[in-house]
Amino acid sequence: MPKINGNEIRPGNVLEHNDGLWAAVKVDHVKPGKGGAFAQVEMKNLRNGSKLNERFRSADKVERVRLEQRDMQFLYEDDGMLIFMDTETYDQVQLPADILGERRPFLQDGMTIVVEFYDSEALNATLPQKVVCKIAETEPVVKGQTAANSFKPAVLDNGVRISVPPFVGQDEDIVVNTETMEYSERA
Structure with a gap:
């Protein structure tokens, strides 16, 4: 496995640290007035979900x-x-439902997602960036209402509440960005 310097750590990198696999969630590069610069890295354990804040100097190898x-x-x-x-070998894998966090309602039957493996151990799952959902309830469309930075609340068929432009009506299919959990476009 390649070793990288502490100042090369980026969000999303997976690191082997303290005998565990950690995903870098947030990285802040700090240059204090006195002493050397370092990277303050917030990490999440991929096996048990615990969090850790660690400092890495540029000379540290990870x-x-x-x-x-x-x-x-x-x-x-x-x-x-x-x-x-x-879909190729028909092998089945189990992952805890909380691995998707607040994005869990966007997972639909038969959906193809990306599962990340370390050796043969499944560690993480990523939803597609855009998912089509139906609006279950929202305020009626108002004629003459422009889309100039005004949004109205809506509830999707999976129970998630988001904001949609005023021209979108009930029972319409829309595309939702699963990373930001926001309205993207009409389907």
């Missing part, structure tokens, strides 16, 4: 881990576990 990414199809949820199937 192991960067490359995860294998595979497309997998979501089958069903059972006892708080999400079941995915590899």
Whole structure:
């Protein structure tokens, strides 16, 4: 595995540190007036979800881990576990439902997502960036209302509340960005 300097750590990097696999969530480069510069890294353990704040100086070496990414199809949820199937080998993998966090409602039956593996251990799952959802309820469309920076609240068919432009009506299909959890466009 390649070793990188402490000042080369970027958000999203997976590091082997303290005998665990950690994903860098937030990286701040700090240059204090006295002493050397360092990177303040907020990390999340990929196995148990614990968090850690660590300082890395530019001279510190840290192991960067490359995860294998595979497309997998979501089958069903059972006892708080999400079941995915590899579309090529038909192997099934279980991941805890809380791995997707607040984006869990966007996971739909049969959806293809990216699952990240370290050796043969499934560690993380990533939803597609854009998902099509139907608006379950919102205020009616008002004629003459422009889309100039005004939004109205809406509830999607999966129960998530977002803001949509005023020209979007009930029972319409829209595209939602799963990273920002915001309206993207009409479907």
